[in-house]
Amino acid sequence: MRYFVTGARGQLGVTLVDMLPENSVFAINLPEYDVTDIETMRHAFDGRSVDVVIHCAAYTNVDGCALNPEIANLVNAIGTRNIAYLCAEYGATMVLLSTNEVFDGRKPYSYTERDIPGAINPYGESKLAAERYILDILERYYIVRTSWMYAAGGENFVHTILDLASQGQDIAVVTDELGAPTYAQDLASAIIELVDRAPYGIYHLVNSGNVSRYGFARQVLNLTGYSSLAIKPILLEEYERESCPPRNGILSNWAASSYGITLRPWQTALGEFLTNVT
Ligand SMILES: NC(=O)c1ccc[n+]([C@@H]2O[C@H](COP(=O)([O-])OP(=O)(O)OC[C@H]3O[C@@H](n4cnc5c(N)ncnc54)[C@H](OP(=O)(O)O)[C@@H]3O)[C@@H](O)[C@H]2O)c1
Known part of the structure; x- marks a missing residue:
């Protein structure tokens, strides 16, 4: 099996490239390959055989x-859309990385793959538009929604909290945004399993369980010797930022679990990350 990984220098891209056999993966990244330019991207496909494109490249801020x-x-x-056209043209299966932010967050419990998305911010809208292009253009696709991802060296919530703690800065975190923290290592393994044995379709892949942002930050500090450090609990409406996330961003891995693909509890994954990796 020959893989292309876009966004290969990002959190998930690096993890996938490390995990896949070295001679089976072609890493695609800026500045040489810009996914917004289809002719440039065509150069990546021309003359190289590809079975699966794992499309991680995105504007994630x-x-x-x-x-x-x-x-x-x-x-x-x-x-x-460009990558989907090229996958159609070159006969490749496409895996699109998508997000819990395609949902509006008003559901009182977790979102399954059968729930109708409805994004409430520009990031979610752009990822939902991406999903719709895939559904229009391709038959051989996996849309994989995940949430609150972290990896070694990445810009993520875990590192932000640890940076604030190490600088002795005040930490205030929202209590009313819920989700599932997801370790890139676990997600990457699950994606590879999915492509190996699950039918095409839409899947949610997150570490199991869920927590508030506040609870997530508390766990990070408790596991890194900062358990005595206080975190000020705040509400989303008190947190001034440009984008409003869905309040309930909890995904349930309903579809993947029916093919035996499950991810361990988020607390176990975070504990391993903080002990062995960070
Ligand atoms: N992180 C999360 O919590 C989270 C949650 C849900 C879903 N996702 C989705 O999962 C995927 C991977 O996330 P991540 O955290 O690994 O992302 P990331 O660390 O931000 O990496 C994104 C990568 O995309 C590249 N990129 C940006 N614009 C590009 C362009 N025009 N052409 C080619 N490459 C471009 C970036 O390159 P540079 O480094 O050079 O800018 C970077 O390598 C994304 O699709 C994201 O939407 C992430």
Whole structure:
């Protein structure tokens, strides 16, 4: 099996490239390959055989997307459309990485793959547009929604909390945003299993369980010697930022579990990450 990984220098991209056999993967990244430019991307496909494209490249700065919705649309939606056209042309299966932010967060319990999405911010809208391009263009696809991802070296919530703690800064975190923290290592393994043995379709892949942002931050500090450090609990409405996330961003891995693909509890994954990796 020959894989292309886009966004290969991002959190998930690096993890996938490390995990897949070295001679089976072609890593695609800026500045050489810009997903918004289909002719440049065609050079990556020309002359190379590819079975599966794992499309991780995205404009992932959620507040940046709110400030620059046209860039969010260009990179996340049009960039995905370009890759989908090329997958159709070159006969490759496509895996699109998507997000819990395609949902509005008003559901009182977890979202399954059968729930109807409805994004409430420009990042979510651009990723939902990306999903719709895939559904229109391809038959051989996996849409994989995940949430609150972290990896070694990445810009993520875990590192933000640890940076604030190490600098002795005040930490205030929202109590009314819920989700499932997901370790990139566990997600990458699950994606590889999915492509190996599950039928095409839409899947949610997150570490199991869920927590508030506040509870997530508390667990990070408790596991890293900062258990005595206080965190000020705040509400989303008190937190000034450009983008508003869905309050309930909890995904349930309903579809993947029916093919025996399950991810361990988020607390276990986070504990391993903080002990062995960070
Ligand atoms: N992180 C999360 O919590 C989370 C949650 C749900 C879903 N997701 C989705 O999962 C995927 C991977 O997330 P991640 O956290 O690994 O992202 P990331 O660390 O932000 O990496 C994104 C990668 O995309 C590249 N990229 C940006 N614009 C590009 C363009 N025009 N052409 C080619 N490459 C471009 C970036 O390159 P540079 O580094 O050079 O800018 C970077 O390598 C994304 O699709 C994201 O939407 C992430």
